[in-house]
Amino acid sequence: PALLCIALLSVVMWAYVMIFNAMGRRGFEMEMIAFFLSTLSLAVMATSIPGKVMTQFISIVLGVIVFFCICTYIRDLDRVRKSKMLVYAAAVLLLLFNLAFSVTKFGAGNWVQIGPLSLQPSEIVKIAFVCVGAATMNELFRRMDSLIFTVFAIFCFGCLAFMSDFGAAVIFFVTFLVISFLREGDFTKMMVINFVSAILITIIVCWGLLSLKV
Numbered sequence: 001p002a003l004l005c006i007a008l009l010s011v012v013m014w015a016y017v018m019i020f021n022a023m024g025r026r027g028f029e030m031e032m033i034a035f036f037l038s039t040l041s042l043a044v045m046a047t048s049i050p051g052k053v054m055t056q057f058i059s060i061v062l063g064v065i066v067f068f069c070i071c072t073y074i075r076d077l078d079r080v081r082k083s084k085m086l087v088y089a090a091a092v093l094l095l096l097f098n099l100a101f102s103v104t105k106f107g108a109g110n111w112v113q114i115g116p117l118s119l120q121p122s123e124i125v126k127i128a129f130v131c132v133g134a135a136t137m138n139e140l141f142r143r144m145d146s147l148i149f150t151v152f153a154i155f156c157f158g159c160l161a162f163m164s165d166f167g168a169a170v171i172f173f174v175t176f177l178v179i180s181f182l183r184e185g186d187f188t189k190m191m192v193i194n195f196v197s198a199i200l201i202t203i204i205v206c207w208g209l210l211s212l213k214v
Contacts, residue, residue, distance in 0.1 A: 002046030006039060012061060016068070074131060084132050088152060091128035094121040102163060110165040120159060122168055128179040129156060129172060133179035149179075158195040 012036045017028055038060045045056045074080050098121040102109040110122045133149065153176045160169040 002042060002050065002053050005042050005046075005053050009035070009039060009042065009057060009060065012064060016064060019068075020071075070127060070131075075093075087132050091125045091132075091152070092155065094125050094128075095156065098122055099159055099162060104164075105171060110160070110163040110168065122163065122165060125156060126168070126171065126175075129153070129175060133175070139144045 001144070022026070026048065041060070042053060042056055045053050098110060098112060101112050103111045103118075105111045105115045105118070110120050112119045112121060129152075153172065156172050157169055160166070160172065
């Protein structure tokens with residue numbers, strides 16, 4: 001099964017490249033790294049839990065399909081920008097749902113158990129976070145737009161802190177730093193915004209840690 005899954009993953013990889021190449025895409029460096037790591041994950045799964053290799057392969061294929069759909073959707077920036085508020089609302093609802101029905105696994109309460117499936121809604125919010133950030137990149141001088149995105153980012157950090165998912169919080173924060181710098185184009189202004197955000201995030205994280213101890 002392991003060799004079959006690796007062979008099928010090679011077929012998926014070439015199909016992915018051919019489809020995007022037909023759409024005018026030429027660079028696939030990041031995707032090749034992702035496929036390489038996916039192949040390693042199949043090899044590791046084959047040596048540790050052989051019975052789960054096919055499940056791992058199906059998960060990889062589903063991830064590729066979702067990635068393809070997202071890339072196709074965000075190619076139209078106007079469409080993404082028009083749906084920005086809907087994405088904000090969906091991300092907030094997902095995080096609130098995650099907080100309300102979370103199950104602690106591996107030290108983090110960011111899991112939701114639905115029957116036999118274990119899901120992490122916060123992982124979907126990562127996609128929304130990048131999309132709304134990218135959708136407003138051309139609105140560099142609109143203060144209200146920057147304020148909404150900053151408030152949304154702090155809300156995400158706070159929810160992740162209460163879930164004790166600090167790894168995801170770091171990823172969100174670094175993404176926020178990059179988007180803030182690209183949006184503002186002013187290093188000084190970016191440092192002020194991020195300094196204030198960092199203080200608020202530190203307060204939220206400490207509050208979350210204290211609530212866990214209690």
